[in-house]
Amino acid sequence: MSVFNKIKDIINKRKALYNLYSDIRNLDEVKLEKRIEIFEEIVTPRFAQIGLNNWNGKYLWYSDFNDQGIKHVIQFHKFKGFSGKFSFGNCFDFVPTISGKKLINHRTDKSTKVIYLKTLEKSVGDNSNLISTLNEQKFRGSLDKVLSKNINNFESWFLSNSTIQENISGLKVDIQNHPAIIGEMIISYEYIISFLYRQEKDFDSCNYWINKHFEKNLNSEIEKELILKKIKN
Numbered sequence: 001m002s003v004f005n006k007i008k009d010i011i012n013k014r015k016a017l018y019n020l021y022s023d024i025r026n027l028d029e030v031k032l033e034k035r036i037e038i039f040e041e042i043v044t045p046r047f048a049q050i051g052l053n054n055w056n057g058k059y060l061w062y063s064d065f066n067d068q069g070i071k072h073v074i075q076f077h078k079f080k081g082f083s084g085k086f087s088f089g090n091c092f093d094f095v096p097t098i099s100g101k102k103l104i105n106h107r108t109d110k111s112t113k114v115i116y117l118k119t120l121e122k123s124v125g126d127n128s129n130l131i132s133t134l135n136e137q138k139f140r141g142s143l144d145k146v147l148s149k150n151i152n153n154f155e156s157w158f159l160s161n162s163t164i165q166e167n168i169s170g171l172k173v174d175i176q177n178h179p180a181i182i183g184e185m186i187i188s189y190e191y192i193i194s195f196l197y198r199q200e201k202d203f204d205s206c207n208y209w210i211n212k213h214f215e216k217n218l219n220s221e222i223e224k225e226l227i228l229k230k231i232k233n
Contacts, residue, residue, distance in 0.1 A: 029082055030139045038140060039076070046147050047074060050155040054109060062091065062112050063158075069093040069199070070167070072158040073114045076131075084131045086146065088154055089114040090161060095195040096230060097187055098223050103230055116167060116192055118157065120150055168196050188213050191227075198231060206231060 030038070036058060044055050052061040052074060059076040071091040078084045091112050096103035106113050120129040129146055132138040161167050171193045178189075194209035210231055214224060 027134055030133045030136055034136065035133065035139070038143070042140065042143055043147065046151055050151065051158065056109070056112070060112060065093055066162060068164055070162060071112065073112060074154060075114050078133070082132060082134045084133060085120070085129060087114060087117055087119050088157065089118045090116040090167060092195070094199050095192055098219070098226070101222055103226055115187070116171065164196050164200055168193055188216055188218060194231065
């Protein structure tokens with residue numbers, strides 16, 4: 001390492017320590033009630049501008065279903081360690097999810113979920129899409145930064161994923177290059193694409209992809225039976 005790089009490294013470490021001490025001194029975490037108040041003020045109007053006219057009053061914003069049964073959704077995830085992040089994607093009125101010994105449909109406002117889940121792209125060590133909840137100033141500032149950076153990305157993805165065939169194409173890409181996902185996905189990409197093909201009445205493709213899903217061994221025998229019964233109806 002050159003002398004210049006050593007000096008740069010020392011400066012960066014000192015900046016990081018200063019920021020850490022500053023955060024500790026100014027720690028006043030934004031609690032749920034205040035987060036919701038700020039979401040209503042800042043986030044909800046921005047998402048309404050890109051067609052997400054509905055808000056569940058907490059962490060979910062979504063459009064109405066279009067004529068192909070597709071609803072666009074953005075969700076906020078609160079993490080431990082005074083931070084959070086947005087994910088986004090689509091909900092389908094014809095793709096059920098599994099809960100215990102039954103399949104749950106997502107056709108109502110209350111049952112809205114991000115079924116085809118996407119996360120904001122980032123490189124290793126990049127925290128620019130994280131939203132700080134350390135205090136109100138940081139919360140407002142990071143929210144504004146993330147929205148300004150990504151609002152066009154959200155809108156572009158929704159516009160490019162508004163039909164069944166567009167979602168099938170996107171899912172095939174994600175199956176080949178499986179992206180990192182916040183937490184656990186509700187269901188596999190193969191499961192989703194199977195139901196999309198079922199909706200298109202392409203039953204050969206539907207059966208092919210549901211078998212690919214089963215190869216992952218994500219379901220119990222009871223769940224498999226429920227899924228296959230739904231697929232065949």
